[in-house]
Structure formats: structure tokens, C-alpha cells
Amino acid sequence: xxxxxxKSLREAEARGELKERGAHTLEVVEGQIVGISGNxxxxxxxxxxxxxxxxxxxxxxxxVGEVKRFxxxxxxxxxxxxxxxxxxxxxxxEDLEEGSLVTGRVxxxxxxxxxxxxxxxxxxxxxxxxxxxxxxxxxALLGRAVVVLVVDVNDDKQRAVVSRKAVLQMQRDGxxxxxxxxxxxxxxxxxxxxxxxxxxxxxxxxxxxxxISNLSVDRVDHPSxxxxxxxxxxxRVLYVRNGGRRIGLGLKQTxxxxxxxxxxxxxxxxxxxxxxxxxxxxxxxxxxLPGIEGIVPISECAGLSPGRGLTVGDQRxxxxxxxxxxxxxxxxxxxxxxxxxxxxxxxxxIRAFDVIRRSPEVQxxxxxxxxxxxxxxxxxxxxxxLRRAMEQE
Numbered sequence: 001x002x003x004x005x006x007k008s009l010r011e012a013e014a015r016g017e018l019k020e021r022g023a024h025t026l027e028v029v030e031g032q033i034v035g036i037s038g039n040x041x042x043x044x045x046x047x048x049x050x051x052x053x054x055x056x057x058x059x060x061x062x063x064v065g066e067v068k069r070f071x072x073x074x075x076x077x078x079x080x081x082x083x084x085x086x087x088x089x090x091x092x093x094e095d096l097e098e099g100s101l102v103t104g105r106v107x108x109x110x111x112x113x114x115x116x117x118x119x120x121x122x123x124x125x126x127x128x129x130x131x132x133x134x135x136x137x138x139x140a141l142l143g144r145a146v147v148v149l150v151v152d153v154n155d156d157k158q159r160a161v162v163s164r165k166a167v168l169q170m171q172r173d174g175x176x177x178x179x180x181x182x183x184x185x186x187x188x189x190x191x192x193x194x195x196x197x198x199x200x201x202x203x204x205x206x207x208x209x210x211x212i213s214n215l216s217v218d219r220v221d222h223p224s225x226x227x228x229x230x231x232x233x234x235x236r237v238l239y240v241r242n243g244g245r246r247i248g249l250g251l252k253q254t255x256x257x258x259x260x261x262x263x264x265x266x267x268x269x270x271x272x273x274x275x276x277x278x279x280x281x282x283x284x285x286x287x288x289l290p291g292i293e294g295i296v297p298i299s300e301c302a303g304l305s306p307g308r309g310l311t312v313g314d315q316r317x318x319x320x321x322x323x324x325x326x327x328x329x330x331x332x333x334x335x336x337x338x339x340x341x342x343x344x345x346x347x348x349x350i351r352a353f354d355v356i357r358r359s360p361e362v363q364x365x366x367x368x369x370x371x372x373x374x375x376x377x378x379x380x381x382x383x384x385x386l387r388r389a390m391e392q393e
Contacts, residue, residue, distance in 0.1 A: 028069060028070070028071055028072075029046075029069070029070055029071075030045075030067060031051060031067070031070050031082070032066070032067050033062050033064055033066045033067075034050075034064060036055065036062070036064065039055045039056065039219075039278060040053075040278060040285075041054070041057075041062055042281075042282075043068075043082060045070075045080065050079055050080070051070065051072070051080035051081065051082040052079045052080070052081065052082065053070065053081075053082040053083065053084065057084050069084075070083065071084075079282050099149070099241075100149070100150045100239055100241040101149055101150075101182050101239065101240045101241075102118050102119075102147070102148060102162075102182055102238075102239045102240075103147055103238060104117060104123060104146060104148050104162060105117050105143070105144070105146075106141045106143065106144050106146060109138060109139070112126060112127055113127045113130065114127070114130055114138075114141060116146075116162055118160070118162070123161065123162045124159065124160070124162070125162050125164060129162075129163035129165040130163075130164050130165060131165040131167075131168045145183070146164050146167075147164070147167050147181055148162035148163060148164050148167060149162060149163045149164075149167050150162055167181075180206065180237055180240055180244060180247060182237050182239055183236070183237065184237045185236055185237075185254060186202045186235055186236075187202060187232065187233070187234050187235075188200040188201050188202030188203075188232070188233065188235065188249075189201050189202070189231065189232050189233075190228065190229050190230060190231045191207060191229070192229065193224055193228070195223070196212055197209055197212045197214075197223060198210050198223050198227055200235055202235075206244075207247070208237070208247030208249040209247070209248060210248075210249040210250060210251055211248070214238070214249070214251060215251050215252060216252050216290075216291070217257070217291030218290040218291050219293075226251075234251075234254050235249040235253075235254065236249065236250045236251075237249060238250050238253065258289050258291040258292050259292070259325050259328055263325045266288070266323065268320050268322060269319065269320065269337075270319070270320045271317050271318070271320075271342060271350055272288055272317065272318060272319075272347050273315065273316070273347040273348065274286035274288050274315070274316065274318045274332060275315045276310065276312055276313065276316075277293060277312065278312065279306045279311065279312055280306060281298065282297070283296045283297045283298035283300070283301050284296040284310050286318060288330065288332075292330065293330075294330035294331050294332050296332045296333065296334060297331070297333075300334060300335060302335050302342070303341075304334065316342075316344045317342050317343060317344060317348070318332040318333060318342060319333045319335070319336060319342055320332060
């Protein structure tokens, strides 16, 4: 098992780290905030046990010395990745109200139903309310985003039951002609900008909230950096609650997820250009694309450290050490598998030579070499080809 992937639930359960709070929730611990660096908040969890959590997870700025309760979400090198128990996890579950229409993604099968992920939360959909008529058709729902009705929520155990059949029945019955449903795209005007998000007016007097986390695939410090009051925007309806009185919207959901691009263009072991966006005693956080950031553990920094080669804004090459699109996790290393350091401009060099390899001259040469058994590079000037390839870009 990779040491950079959150521990499997089975392993966590075997070690007694699961509490009776739903099968996906890991150990709940108490920790003291010991330092803040940029958007990273470092937490002391016990002897030789530290964690890190994003500053924006807090509703108010935390202070060094404060003690809070956290949920362990997995490990990145020597640090535990944390989430706030009270402010984040429970608040989200309390917001998942019975009778709400939400969009969920079918992530797995059980012997009598489906596992459904609603945002960061996990729910269960019995086969009898899935809208699938034949058991052999169950796999057709896997991976699909579906609109479901929340029929039961257990806040204490963080368990929810959802129904797709109820939504299908509502659609067959016609519903309200002005009904707003999750997954729908609306056009509206920004009516108010707050630190936590923006309000969008649309339709006949309706208004919804787009939380700051749903404004852009990239990090947003303040909503005013992305949109302004009066601006006309397109947004995706994420949820409908309280009979339509509370509507959640998302701007970034109208764009292609950057993880789809990562899935198409990148792979483990690939050397890519990155930019350091945060550095600390844990190592660095590197950005591959807008919205795609991953940790470079200090043990994978090729001897560099804050003040000694690790600098915010520094652009260099790194190897993709781990890539898991399903859980949207990526990790980088500044060394190759054998321990050799990745050269600063190695990604650019590889790209340039790839341009050369695909050039007509080399393609023709490769055909000749294959026929005449010439050694690679024989009979050509690679320096000249490199120069011409760079001129073509």
C-alpha cells in the first residue's frame, strides 16, 4: 500500500481506528494547534504525531495553542491529513436534510444496493429504490451522477439513505413547471458578494448561494477575486432544500473538471513542470494545473528545504510519484525512482525531444533505420533537429 494514499477502511477497522460514525469516517482525535504557515495549520496530535489541515476549513482564524477535535483522513509522509470534526464534518451532515434533492455519484455496489457519494458525504441507496428494474442492469449505474431524494439521515452515525426512484416518479408526475432540480444549469446575476461566497438571482425571483469552494477549480482567497456584483454568470444547481427555499449553486461545476484532463494527459512516473505554492517543514505543495495541487513530502525533496531551495513561486520539474484520479490525489517527488535528482528543466527537455521524435525528419529516419538497421541517431544531426523543433513552437 502506498504510504501517500489514505489507509483503506479495512485496514483502519482492523487496527481499531474506526468509530461507530459510518464506515468511511476514520479515527477522531484531539489536537493542539502548534503553528500556521500560509494556508497550512499544523496540529500536535500526540508524541511524534502531527497533522496538517487547510486554514480555510475554519470558520474563524485559529490561534496557536487552541485545542480542537479532528478526524484523521489519511497520511502524507509523516503528517496526518485532518478535517475539523465540529465545524466541517458534522455541519455537512446536518445540512443533508431529509426531503432534499441532491446530486450524487454512484461509486460502488453492495449485495442489496448502491454506494453513493454526495459531495464529501457517503450514502446508501437500496436496490428497491434505485429505479433499476433488473439486477443484471445494476452495473449500468456505476460511475454515473444521479439526482436522488434524501429519505433518511442519521447525524450521529453519519449515515444517509437516498432514493432515485422517488425522483423518477416526480419527473413522471410532471412536478412543478418552475421546479429547480440538481444538475440543472441556470443563468443569473450576482446579487451579493460575501467572504464565504456569492448569491445569485435567477428565474422568477429565485436566489441561490454559491459557496467560495464552488467558484473556481483553483484556490480562491476572496469571491471578489473571481466575480463582481451585477455580473451575469452560468451556474449548476447542486442541491435544493426546504422545498426550494435553499438552493446551492456552483460555477466551477459548469466547467470540465481538471482531473479529467489529468486522467487524459498524465501518469505515474511522468516528469512534469510544477510550481511551488506553499512550503513548510513538511516539504512543499506543488501546482500542476489550476485546481490540481499535490504534496512534495520533505523526504522526496532531494535534500532541499525551506530557505534552502524550496521557495514559493519556484518553477521546476518534478516526477508524479502517485496519481489517483478517483480520490483526486496527486503526489510529487524531486527525485527519480533510483534516487537521482530530477533536473530543474527536465520536463521541458523531454517535451522538446518528444517534438523532435514526432518530426517528419525523424519519422523518416526511423523508417530508414528500421530498414537498414542503423543505430538510433545515426546519419542525422540531433542538435540541428532540436534547434528546428524549438523554432517551430
